[in-house]
Amino acid sequence: MPSRREFLTQGAIGAALLSLPRLSAAADALKLQPSELPPGALESAVLEALPGKAALIKRTFRPPNFETPLEYFNDVITPNRVFFVRYHLMNIPQVNERSWTLKVGGDAAGATAEFSLSSLLAGFEQVEIVAVCQCSGNRRGMFVPHVPGVEWGVGAMGNARWRGVRLRDVLNAVGVNKDAVEVAFDGADSAVHDKTPDFMKSLPIWRALDESTLIAFEMNGEPLPHWNGFPARLVVPGWTGTYWVKQLTSIDVRSQPLKSFWMNPAYRIPRGRFALVDRFTSQETDVSTPITEMVVNSLVTNIAPGQRFDAKQWLDVKGIAWDGGYGITRVEVSTDDGATWRSATLGQDLGRFSFRQWTYRFAPAQRGRYTVMVRATNRLGATQTFELIHNPAGYHHNVVQKIPVEAV
Amino acid sequence: MRSMWILILTGIAFAAVADESKVVLKDGPNRDLVMRSCLTCHSVDYVPLNSPFLDRKGWEATVNKMINAFGAPIKKEDVPAIVDYLSRYYGM
Numbered sequence: 001m002p003s004r005r006e007f008l009t010q011g012a013i014g015a016a017l018l019s020l021p022r023l024s025a026a027a028d029a030l031k032l033q034p035s036e037l038p039p040g041a042l043e044s045a046v047l048e049a050l051p052g053k054a055a056l057i058k059r060t061f062r063p064p065n066f067e068t069p070l071e072y073f074n075d076v077i078t079p080n081r082v083f084f085v086r087y088h089l090m091n092i093p094q095v096n097e098r099s100w101t102l103k104v105g106g107d108a109a110g111a112t113a114e115f116s117l118s119s120l121l122a123g124f125e126q127v128e129i130v131a132v133c134q135c136s137g138n139r140r141g142m143f144v145p146h147v148p149g150v151e152w153g154v155g156a157m158g159n160a161r162w163r164g165v166r167l168r169d170v171l172n173a174v175g176v177n178k179d180a181v182e183v184a185f186d187g188a189d190s191a192v193h194d195k196t197p198d199f200m201k202s203l204p205i206w207r208a209l210d211e212s213t214l215i216a217f218e219m220n221g222e223p224l225p226h227w228n229g230f231p232a233r234l235v236v237p238g239w240t241g242t243y244w245v246k247q248l249t250s251i252d253v254r255s256q257p258l259k260s261f262w263m264n265p266a267y268r269i270p271r272g273r274f275a276l277v278d279r280f281t282s283q284e285t286d287v288s289t290p291i292t293e294m295v296v297n298s299l300v301t302n303i304a305p306g307q308r309f310d311a312k313q314w315l316d317v318k319g320i321a322w323d324g325g326y327g328i329t330r331v332e333v334s335t336d337d338g339a340t341w342r343s344a345t346l347g348q349d350l351g352r353f354s355f356r357q358w359t360y361r362f363a364p365a366q367r368g369r370y371t372v373m374v375r376a377t378n379r380l381g382a383t384q385t386f387e388l389i390h391n392p393a394g395y396h397h398n399v400v401q402k403i404p405v406e407a408v
Numbered sequence: 409m410r411s412m413w414i415l416i417l418t419g420i421a422f423a424a425v426a427d428e429s430k431v432v433l434k435d436g437p438n439r440d441l442v443m444r445s446c447l448t449c450h451s452v453d454y455v456p457l458n459s460p461f462l463d464r465k466g467w468e469a470t471v472n473k474m475i476n477a478f479g480a481p482i483k484k485e486d487v488p489a490i491v492d493y494l495s496r497y498y499g500m
Contacts, residue, residue, distance in 0.1 A: 040459030040498065048427060061428035061451040090450065146461040148470055192449055195479020261477060 029057060029069035032304055033153045037141035041151035050227055054081040059150050063087035064227065068155035073301040073320055076350065076357050077130070078158030080220050085227040086135050086156060086241065088199050088262070091190045095247055097223075097231040102215070106184075106253035110175015117231055120215065123173070124165035129212060131237035131353035132159045132322045133244055136267060136291050140394035147394040154299055159322070159355040162235045164216030168209045171253065176205070179255040181282045183208035185234055188247035197261035201243050202254070203236065204280050212237045212325070212353065215248060237353035238293045238325025239278070240395075242267045257282045267291050269391055275382060278324070293324025296383055297398040298331060298358075298376040303405060311407035314363040317344075320355040321376035327352035330377040333360040335370045338386075344374070352379075364407040372403045428453075438493040445482045445490055449474075459498035467494040 030045055047055040048066070056066035066085040072078055097117050105112035115123070134157035141151035150156075171183065184202040191198065207213060214235040217223065224230040229246030236243040242262070257263075268288040278292040298321040309315040321328040327349075332341035347357030356376075364370060377383040384398045431453045433439050446452050462470065468491045474480040475487075482490070 038457070038459060038461055040456040044431075044453050044456040058453075059457060060453050061431065063450060146458075148458050148462060148466070151457050191478075193479045193481065196449065197478070265477075 029055075029071065032070045033057065034139075034142050035305070036144070037153055038146050038151050041141050050085060052081070052225055053083075053085070053227060054079075056082060056084065057153070057155065059152065063090045063092070065150045065152075066227075067152060068158055070155060070299075070301060073155070073299060073355075074318065076159060076320065076347065076355050077220060078160060080160070080222055080225050080228065083133075083158040083160065083219070083225070083228055084135070084156050086150075087189060087246075089189045089191045089196065091192060092227075092247075093188050094226065095188055095231055100231050100249075102232065102248060103250040104170060104174050104253075106180075106251075108177040108180035108255040109171075109253035110177060113174045115170070117217065120165055120170070120232075121217070124169045126163060126165060127214065128161055128163045129214065129235070129237055129353060130159065130161045130350040131212075131235060132157060132294070132355055133235075133241045134158075134294055134322075136240040136242050136395045137393070139397035142397055142399070143390065143394045144388060145390075147392060149394050157241075159320075160219045161221070162214060162216040163218035163221075164214040164232070164235065166211060167213045167215055167234070167251075168211060170215060170251070171208060174253075176209070176253055177255070180205045180253050182254045182257055184252040184254055184258040184260075185243075185245040185248060186250045186252075187229075187233075187245045188249050199245075199262055200258065200260045201245055201262055202258035202260070202283075203243060204282060205253075207236065207239070207278070207280075238323075240267075240291050240294055242291065263290060264288075266393075267395075268393065269395055273389055273391060274396055276324070277380070291395055294322065295396045295398045296323040296328075296376050296378050297321065298374050298384065298401070300372065300374055300401055300403055303372065303403060305403050306406070307403075308406045308408050311364055311367040314361050315372075315405060315407075317360045317362055317372055317374075318357070319374060320357055322355050323376070323378040323382070325353050326379040326382075328356040328376050329379050331356075331358040331360075332375055332377075333362070334373040334375075335362055335364070337371055338373060341375070362405075367407050369404060369406050372405055373400050375400050431456075434497045436493060436497055438489045441486060442490050442493045445480070445486065446474075449478065449480060455494065455498050460500045462495070462498070463500055464491060464495040467491050467499060470494075 046058050048058040049055045059065040068084045072082045102115045138156035182202040186200050216235040232248045233246045280290040283290045300319040302318040331344040334341045344358040344360040375384045384400050428451045
C-alpha cells in the first residue's frame, strides 16, 4: 500500500494529464469562450487569421476586432502572432517604415520637429518594458445586463516586452512649455467618411512625461506586427489600451484639452464609481471621467468549467494576475465558496506592469463538486469585485471568476 | 469622386480582411437596406454580435449613434425600417 506521498509522486503524470488543458486550438478555443457572452456573440464567433497573424477569435471583421484564445495566456508573454487586434476605423494603411515620419509639435511645444524611425532610434536611449495592453472593454460581453459594443470575452489583452524610446525624451528634445496640459496623439488609421471622428487620444502632461510611457517599435524582440501598430505605437503601461495609439504619426503638445469624440463621450467611466488612483482632471466633467489605469484582475488559464479530476489526486490551477502598474502582491484561491482563501504561489516577477503568473494545487478532502474562485490583490491593497460595477460602456470588468469543477 | 474613393477603399479593406463576405444577416423585409446602410463603415457581424439583448429603443439609439456620432450616410426616413428589421430579427 503506497503512502499518500508516494502515491502523489507516482500519480504526478496522471494528474497532470487530467488537469492540464487539452486545448488543441480550433474548436476548443471557441468552446472556452465565457458562457455569459450574448448568444449572438457566441454564434458569430469564428476562428480566423488576419494576414501575418495566427487564427484568433473573430468578433468583427471590419474594422478588425480579434481576440486571443484563452490557451495562449498559459504563457506569461503573449506571442505577437496571437496578440489581440482592436481597431475603430476601417482604413488601416500599410505603413512603409522608410518613409514613415513622426511629427512633434503643438501650441505648448518649444519647437516643431519631424523624426524618422532611424533618427528616433539613433537620437534617444532605447528602453524595454514588459507591460499588459488590455482593451478598456475586455470582458464587456460578460456584463449583466449586456451593453452594446464589441462583445469581448476574456482575451482582448496581451502581455509583451515592448522596446522603444521614452516619450518624455522626445518631448523634452522639442521642449515642453509650462502651459502644457495634455499631449495628443494621432495614428495613420482613418475613417471612410469625413464626418466620422478620426481616432485621436490625449494623455495628461504628467502621464506623457512619465518615464514608463514609450514610443515603441518592437514587441517581443520583433518589429510590431502591422495589426498591432507597425512601425511605432504608444505604450502607456498600466493604462487601458485606448491610449496605446497605433501607427503613430503625430504628437501634439497642447495648452488646451483635446476635444475628440474618442475622449468624450467615448472611453468614459462614471465619476466616483471605481477606486482608481490616476485622475485625468483636464478631461473630467461633473458626471464622467476618462478611463485611466486598469483595475486589479486575474484569469484562470488552464481549467474549463465542469472539468473533472481524480479526487485522490489534485487539480493544478494556473493563471495570471495584473493591475494598473502597482504590482500584484497576492493571489488567493477559494474552493469553498469564499469561506476560506489560501495563497497561490506567485511566479517570476517581470515588473509591475506585467502579467504575474500564479499556480495553486487544489487537493480536495473528498469527492464532490467544487467552485474555484480566484482573487488578486495589488501593492495598494486594491482587489477584485464580487459584484459587477455596471457602467454604460462596459469597462473595468474584474468580477472574481467562479469555475465549477468536479473531483471524481 | 468621393463615392468612387469609398468603393476603392472598401474594396481594399474587403481584400485585406478575411472572409467578411460570409457574414449574411437573417432573411427578412429590409435586410438589404440594413446591409447597405451598415456596410460602408463596418462589417455586419456587429449586428449578431450585439444580439439578442437590445429592445427597439436600444436598436434605435444604436442606429442614431451611427448617424449622429459617426456620420453614417443613412437617410433619416430609412431609420424606422432599419430599426424594424434589427429589433425584429436581432432584438429581445
